[in-house]
C-alpha cells in the first residue's frame with residue numbers, strides 16, 4: 001500500500017490517506033472476506049443501484065479498522081467523514097439517527113458526541129492542513145449564498 005500521506009494521532013491512531021485506486025482496493029479486499037449477505041445494507045446491490053441513479057446513498061470514502069483510519073484523498077477536506085471514521089475507533093457504531101454516525105453521508109446533521117472536536121484534537125496537523133481551509137471556503141460560499149439571497153430579497 002502506498003499512502004498519499006500518513007499521520008499518527010495523539011492517541012496513536014494512524015490516519016492514512018489513499019488515492020482512489022488504493023482506497024477501492026482496500027474496500028474490495030475487506031469485502032472479499034465477508035459473505036455478501038453480511039455486507040452492510042448500504043453496500044447491497046439495491047442500495048448501490050439507488051445510489052448510482054439518484055446520488056442518494058453511500059459508497060465508502062473512509063474506513064476504520066483496528067487502530068487505523070483510512071480516508072479517500074479526494075475527501076480529505078470533509079470534517080464529518082473524519083469525525084465519523086474516528087468515531088468508529090472510539091467505539092461508536094452506525095446509527096439510524098441523523099447524526100455523524102449515520103452510514104449515509106447526506107444524513108449526518110448533528111454531532112451529539114462531539115466527534116468533530118475530538119477528531120480535530122487528535123489529528124491537529126491534517127485538520128489544519130486539509131479540513132480548515134476547506135471548511136473556511138465552505139462557510140464563505142454558504143455565507144455568500146445567504147448574502148445574495150438577502151440581496152435578492154431586498155431589491
Ligand SMILES: [Zn+2]
Pocket residue numbers: 084085088094103
Ligand atoms: Zn461508518
